[in-house]
Amino acid sequence: MNGRAARPKLGGMIQVSPGIALDEREIREEFVRASGPGGQNVNKVATAVKLRFDVGRSPSLPEDVRRRLVRLAGRRMTEDGVLVIDARRFRTQERNRRDALERLVALISRAAVKPTPRRKTIPTAASRERRLEAKRRRGQAKRLRRGPAPAGD
Numbered sequence: 001m002n003g004r005a006a007r008p009k010l011g012g013m014i015q016v017s018p019g020i021a022l023d024e025r026e027i028r029e030e031f032v033r034a035s036g037p038g039g040q041n042v043n044k045v046a047t048a049v050k051l052r053f054d055v056g057r058s059p060s061l062p063e064d065v066r067r068r069l070v071r072l073a074g075r076r077m078t079e080d081g082v083l084v085i086d087a088r089r090f091r092t093q094e095r096n097r098r099d100a101l102e103r104l105v106a107l108i109s110r111a112a113v114k115p116t117p118r119r120k121t122i123p124t125a126a127s128r129e130r131r132l133e134a135k136r137r138r139g140q141a142k143r144l145r146r147g148p149a150p151a152g153d
Helices: 039-043 063-076 093-112 125-146
Strands: 013-017 020-023 027-032 048-054 082-087
Touching: 013 093, 020 093, 027 093, 048 093, 063 082, 063 093, 082 093
Parallel strands: none
Antiparallel strands: 013 020, 027 048, 048 082
16 A cells, blocks of 8 residues: 555544534545654654545535535635645654544534624714814825925916
């Protein structure tokens, strides 16, 4: 397998929020060699984790959460609708796996929060008056900076 190992999933559930639970079988992990600290061990052991989660085909995600997740994921989303999280912060496979999974859960949790709709507001009469008074003061200061007008013939 050329230094790469895919870890089979057992099929447990990962609770993301009260209404969302992911089936572990929906998550694919691939272990690759990581650059960075680790000494000679870094050249021998595949400790970095590439976690893949198919957002487009996941039955665990409601449609509104799916749309927000795609927007939040940005460049981590492939054209096929697969979210790829690259975890190589730690020196051990297990800590990188945990890190990747925590990042996935955090991202889905953020997507699960419905944005509060904007309520249109009307400025009060007092705030409109303050704004106009501030504009008058700024205009007056700028007029004073101009200096005297040139004398006419």
